[in-house]
Amino acid sequence: EAGVTQFPSHSVIEKGQTVTLRCDPISGHDNLYWYRRVMGKEIKFLLHFVKESKQDESGMPNNRFLAERTGGTYSTLKVQPAELEDSGVYFCASSQDIWGLAGGPSYNEQFFGPGTRLTVL
Amino acid sequence: AQSVAQPEDQVNVAEGNPLTVKCTYSVSGNPYLFWYVQYPNRGLQFLLKYITGDNLVKGSYGFEAEFNKSQTSFHLKKPSALVSDSALYFCAVRDMQAGNNRKLIWGLGTSLAVNP
Numbered sequence: 001e002a003g004v005t006q007f008p009s010h011s012v013i014e015k016g017q018t019v020t021l022r023c024d025p026i027s028g029h030d031n032l033y034w035y036r037r038v039m040g041k042e043i044k045f046l047l048h049f050v051k052e053s054k055q056d057e058s059g060m061p062n063n064r065f066l067a068e069r070t071g072g073t074y075s076t077l078k079v080q081p082a083e084l085e086d087s088g089v090y091f092c093a094s095s096q097d098i099w100g101l102a103g104g105p106s107y108n109e110q111f112f113g114p115g116t117r118l119t120v121l
Numbered sequence: 122a123q124s125v126a127q128p129e130d131q132v133n134v135a136e137g138n139p140l141t142v143k144c145t146y147s148v149s150g151n152p153y154l155f156w157y158v159q160y161p162n163r164g165l166q167f168l169l170k171y172i173t174g175d176n177l178v179k180g181s182y183g184f185e186a187e188f189n190k191s192q193t194s195f196h197l198k199k200p201s202a203l204v205s206d207s208a209l210y211f212c213a214v215r216d217m218q219a220g221n222n223r224k225l226i227w228g229l230g231t232s233l234a235v236n237p
Contacts, residue, residue: 004164006164031223033223033224035225035227041229042125042227042228042229042230043211043213043225043227044227045216045224045225045226048223048224055223056222056223056224058224059224091164091165093165095223107153107172107215107223109155109167109170110167110223110225111167112157112164112165112166112167113164114163114164115164115165
């Protein structure tokens, strides 16, 4: 089974430019997450998709960030225009709920991609 | 506010010795707790989780963690460290504030160095 993949692995852009990051989740996983780790700080949640719908985007820093998941498969995260403070490692993760006999989904672990290291100069 | 603390930036241990990487948490309700590991130039790999049941959880690569509700801790342990265990370890807890929330709250990470 292929894991979560992310593209590109590294991106170096200048302030004011646009960058688009891509994430391909594990096939069949309805849940897709974006996280970011700024150097020296904790990993922070950005948003969560369930299929193509944004379930929770409370962690998106501002309106320069736009995430999409058309068709409920891969997702893109666009930063436009990029600022210096956007530099960091962007992680994507996916998970799948399992519906048990008691009703309601179990909470399963998230599987992470290798990350995209974004450097804004 | 919900949070995770990993009080040690770095842990050094000799190969063959037991290792402990500490994690404490603060959440409302019963916590869902996770450990992940990041090897150099790699993504985050899931190690183990505690959701309910036995307080001692066994995971990948011989790691285990003990959930202690009274101390709000979830320390990661391994009886005998390997040089290949050297990596960055992250503790995380599910955000329980909103109903169907699935986001994780993370510690800062602990760098584990196992010396030969």
